[in-house]
Each structure stands twice: as C-alpha cells, then as structure tokens.
Amino acid sequence: MKKLMLITPMLHQGGFERVCVTTARLMQEYYDVTILIFSDKDINYDITGLNVVNINVPSKKSRLAKVINLIKRIIKTRKVKKELGIDISYSFGSSANYVNVLSRRQEKVLTGLRCSTDMEAPDQVKLFCKKADQVLSCSKEIMRQLKRDFGYERSSYIYNPLDVDMINDKAKDVVNDMPFGLDQSRNDHLKLIVSVGRQDYIKGFWHLIKAFSIVEKDNKDARLMIIGTGDWTGYEKLANDLGVGDKVAFMGLKKNTFPYVAASDLYVLSSNHEGFPNALLEAMALAKPCVAADCKTGPREILLSESSYDDLIARIPDGSSTDAVIEGEFGVIVPDMSQEVDLEASNIEEGEIILAGEILKMLSDNNRLSDYGKRAFERAKGYKPLKYREELAGILRKFH
Numbered sequence: 193m194k195k196l197m198l199i200t201p202m203l204h205q206g207g208f209e210r211v212c213v214t215t216a217r218l219m220q221e222y223y224d225v226t227i228l229i230f231s232d233k234d235i236n237y238d239i240t241g242l243n244v245v246n247i248n249v250p251s252k253k254s255r256l257a258k259v260i261n262l263i264k265r266i267i268k269t270r271k272v273k274k275e276l277g278i279d280i281s282y283s284f285g286s287s288a289n290y291v292n293v294l295s296r297r298q299e300k301v302l303t304g305l306r307c308s309t310d311m312e313a314p315d316q317v318k319l320f321c322k323k324a325d326q327v328l329s330c331s332k333e334i335m336r337q338l339k340r341d342f343g344y345e346r347s348s349y350i351y352n353p354l355d356v357d358m359i360n361d362k363a364k365d366v367v368n369d370m371p372f373g374l375d376q377s378r379n380d381h382l383k384l385i386v387s388v389g390r391q392d393y394i395k396g397f398w399h400l401i402k403a404f405s406i407v408e409k410d411n412k413d414a415r416l417m418i419i420g421t422g423d424w425t426g427y428e429k430l431a432n433d434l435g436v437g438d439k440v441a442f443m444g445l446k447k448n449t450f451p452y453v454a455a456s457d458l459y460v461l462s463s464n465h466e467g468f469p470n471a472l473l474e475a476m477a478l479a480k481p482c483v484a485a486d487c488k489t490g491p492r493e494i495l496l497s498e499s500s501y502d503d504l505i506a507r508i509p510d511g512s513s514t515d516a517v518i519e520g521e522f523g524v525i526v527p528d529m530s531q532e533v534d535l536e537a538s539n540i541e542e543g544e545i546i547l548a549g550e551i552l553k554m555l556s557d558n559n560r561l562s563d564y565g566k567r568a569f570e571r572a573k574g575y576k577p578l579k580y581r582e583e584l585a586g587i588l589r590k591f592h
Contacts, residue, residue, distance in 0.1 A: 194592060195276055196223035197299075199269070199283040199292050201251070203227075203244075204234040205390065205421055205445065207470040208284040208306045211330075211352050213237045215282075218353065218581040223588075226276060230265055230291075236447060245272055251287075262290060270295040280591055282328070286310050286320075293323035300591035302326045305334050307467035307489065309394060317342060325591060330468035333489040333511055340510075348587055352468050353580035356477040356572055363450035363478055371441035372415050376455050383414050383555045386456035386480075388449050388471040389463070391422020396485065398430060399529045399544050400462040405434035406540070406548035411555055414439070419452055421445040426535050433537035454478045457561060458554050462547065464531040466490035477572040481564030482523035483550045485543075486513040494571065495523035517550060522571040523564060524550050 196219055200212040216225045226243045231250035247268040252261050269291050273281065282302040283292035289303040303324040311317060311334065321327055321338070327347040329335050338344040367376065374380060385404065389395040397418060404416045416439065418424075424442040431440040446452065449471075453459065459475035461484035466472075469490045475482060476494070484491035488511070492501055500520060508514070513528035529543035554561055 193222070193224045194279040195226070196588070197226045197228055197273065197276070197278045197281040199228045199281060199288040200285065201230045201287050202233060202235075203229060203237050203239065205236045207352070207467060208304070210237060210470060211306075212284050213239060213242070214353050214355075214577065214580075215584065216242050218577055219584070219588075221581075222585050223280075226272075226278070228269060228272060230287075236445075247272065262294075265291045266295045270297060273297055273299060280588060282588075286313070286316055289316075289320045289324075293320060296323065300325045302328055302588075302591075305329045305338070307394075307465060309465050310334075310467075311337055311341075314342075321346070326587065328587070331489045331493055333493065334467075336505075337511060350580065350583050350587070351575055352470055352473070353577040354470075354473050354477055354572055354575035355577050356569075359450055359474055359477045360454075362448055363454035365448055365451050367448075367451045369443075370452070370455060371417055371443065372439075374455065376451060378455050381413055383411060383458070384417060384456040385414065385458050385460055385551065385555075386417045386419065386453050386475070387460050387462065388419045388453065388475075390420045391424055391427070393531060393533050394463055394465040395420075396462040396464045396487075396529060396531070397427055398533060398535055399485075399541075399547065400460055401427060401431050401436075401440060402434065402537075402540055402544045403460075403462070403548040403551060404440065405431075405436045405537075406545060407551050407555070408436050408439060410552055414551075414555060416440045417443060417452065417456065419443040419446055419449050430535045430537055450474065450478065453480060456480060458483065458551065460547075460551060461485060461487075461491060462529070463487045463491075464528060469494070473572055473575060476522070476568035479565040479569040481554055481561050482568055483547070483554060484523060484525060485528050485547070486518075486525045487528050491523075492520075492525055495520040495525055497521035517546065522567045524554070526550055 228245045232246040249264045278299045280300045283289045284304045303320040321344045329349045335349045338347045431437045459480040459482045518525040
C-alpha cells in the first residue's frame with residue numbers, strides 16, 4: 193500500500209478536523225494512513241484504530257514564538273515523513289499547509305484551502321499553490337477564486353462527507369441539560385432556534401442574537417440556543433442588554449451536539465466566512481429547516497439548486513453576496529452581514545432585520561418548517577461518505 197499522511201494542527205473541535213478523521217477512516221481501504229498533529233490537547237474525535245503521530249509542538253502567541261514553532265514543526269514533520277516513507281501528504285488548513293509544503297521531501301504534496309479566510313492572505317495562497325502538486329478545496333467558490341484571482345488551474349473541489357445514519361443514531365443519545373425546561377421529546381409550544389459554532393468573529397453570533405431580539409418581540413415563544421466552545425461573556429451581556437437574556441442559552445462545548453440540534457425547530461447560520469459548513473449540513477441531516485447568511489463559500493452551494501446557484505454566479509460573478517433573500521430549493525439564503533464584531537445593543541443593521549424576518553416567516557408557518565425540513569434531509573443524503581471516498585481516491589491516484 194502507498195503511504196498517505198494527513199496533517200492537521202489539532203483534533204480538538206472544528207469542521208476540517210472532523211473531515212480529517214473521517215478521511216483517515218475512509219482512505220484506510222486504499223492507503224496506509226497516518227494522521228500527524230501538532231498537539232494532542234483536548235482531542236474531541238474518536239481516533240480508535242487510527243495511526244496518529246503527535247509531534248508535540250503546540251501553538252504559541254508571540255510572533256517570534258510562532259516562527260520558532262514553524263521551524264520546529266517543519267523539522268519534526270520532515271523527519272516523520274522520512275521515517276514512515278510517506279508517498280502523499282495532504283494538509284488541512286493554513287498552518288498545516290505551511291508545514292506540509294516546507295517539509296517536503298520526495299512525496300507528492302496536496303494542500304487544502306478549506307475556508308474563505310484562507311484566501312485572504314495572497315502570499316500564503318501563492319506559496320501553497322507553488323509548492324503543492326494539487327490544491328484541494330471543499331467548495332466550488334474557492335476553486336473559482338483560485339482561478340480568477342491567482343490564475344491557478346491545478347485545483348479540485350470535493351465536498352465534505354456526511355454520514356446521515358451516524359448523525360441520526362447519535363441524535364438519540366439522552367441528554368439532561370436541555371435549556372428552558374425543555375426535554376428531547378419537545379412536547380411543548382416553544383419554537384427553538386439553534387446554531388452551532390465556536391465563539392469566533394467569523395460565526396457572526398452577535399448578528400443572530402440581535403436578529404433574535406427582533407424575532408422575540410413578535411413571537412414570545414421563540415428561544416435561541418447556541419452550542420460551542422469559547423468565552424460567551426460579551427454575548428451574554430448583549431442578550432441581557434437586548435432584553436432576551438432569559439431566552440438565549442449558551443450551552444458551551446458539547447462532544448455530541450446532535451441531540452440538541454434534533455430537538456430544535458430551526459437551524460440558523462449567521463457566519464460571515466465559512467468553508468463548507470459541516471454544522472449546517474449536520475442540521476440538514478436531522479431534517480432541520482435552515483436559514484443561512486450568503487457568506488463567503490459554502491451555504492449557497494448547499495441550499496440552492498444547481499440552476500439557482502449558476503444564476504447567482506452569472507448575476508454576481510465576483511462571488512459577492514446576494515443583496516436580496518433567496519428562497520432556495522433546500523433552504524433560505526439571506527444577504528451576508530458585517531464581519532466587524534458589534535456588541536452594542538442599540539446598533540441594529542439592515543441585515544439583522546432581514547434575518548429576523550426570515551426566521552419569523554419560518555417559525556410562523558409549520559407547513560413551511562416541515563417542507564423545508566424534508567428538502568434539507570433529501571439534500572443531506574447527497575453527501576455520502578462513500579461518494580467522498582471514491583472522489584478523493586480518484587484524485588490521489590493521479591499521484592501514484
């Protein structure tokens with residue numbers, strides 16, 4: 193068997209980390225697979241049966257420490273590649289891409305650009321393109337941008353795998369900390385909105401909280417639950433300042449988010465940047481209707497039909513956001529919102545008002561909720577792990 197190395201900084205939480213672990217399992221049929229990580233702190237994913245090498249160079253904050261760290265990571269990774277006789281190395285995310293291309297020996301190197309934020313540092317992108325045999329992305333938008341802005345042709349896109357059966361099975365786990373006095377059976381009259389993601393500006397949760405405060409004025413049964421790691425102190429204050437503190441629950445990190453999402457009525461994505469949003473797809477796998485911001489890469493490719501997507505690209509070829517709501521085949525798209533964090537309760541922007549309107553439209557119509565939930569589920573079934581496995585194996589075979 194050829195030897196494949198997958199490189200990711202950590203396995204603590206996040207979309208591309210999960211994809212990395214899934215990729216390792218799926219590729220074991222074709223390759224001798226090793227996952228290389230920079231730190232084993234707070235591993236959040238099941239790595240049973242996988243070969244994981246930890247080079248133990250955790251992240252540092254100062255600029256000098258980061259440079260020293262990069263050198264250490266390159267040296268250690270090159271040594272592991274040599275010892276294991278790696279034939280192909282594939283990295284996930286910018287920090288892993290740096291190490292992958294700069295530790296190159298004789299192996300084939302693939303770099304992964306998995307979020308629009310990866311594209312905001314042109315020098316990085318040029319390096320990853322120049323030093324890699326292939327750039328892989330998880331969306332058409334990133335591949336289009338590579339060609340349009342960098343004239344780069346050696347790229348492919350491959351959508352993230354989604355195990356619908358596994359997600360629905362894990363959603364049956366019993367949890368005892370549902371907020372607002374709810375239980376998983378949801379024999380109540382409340383309308384529960386949910387969103388999953390770490391506390392990071394790219395997730396735009398202040399937009400969601402402000403939009404929810406507008407929703408709550410018209411629908412007193414509405415509740416908001418946000419699941420994810422981070423310091424939510426500023427967001428809790430925002431919710432209190434908006435008068436909805438008792439109706440917004442910050443659940444923190446949950447190893448299994450699926451029971452909570454399964455108990456909700458509506459999934460909302462308020463991000464200003466995404467790669468290919470796994471949390472959105474996972475909600476769709478649980479038949480949850482979705483409203484999402486038309487942020488850079490991801491949601492439009494998931495929630496719009498191919499014809500609607502092509503129409504949007506034809507109208508706005510530079511990849512900018514739609515300026516109007518699009519009722520997509522599989523979910524609703526609203527205009528992208530500001531990426532500048534604003535925790536001032538008195539500042540409500542137009543995008544938040546539009547988002548609130550679409551949430552209200554969903555919550556006030558049970559037939560609409562049900563219909564979009566069914567369509568979301570059908571869409572989710574199209575991202576099967578076996579399809580991902582065959583597509584990725586086909587790309588990797590080119591480098592044998």
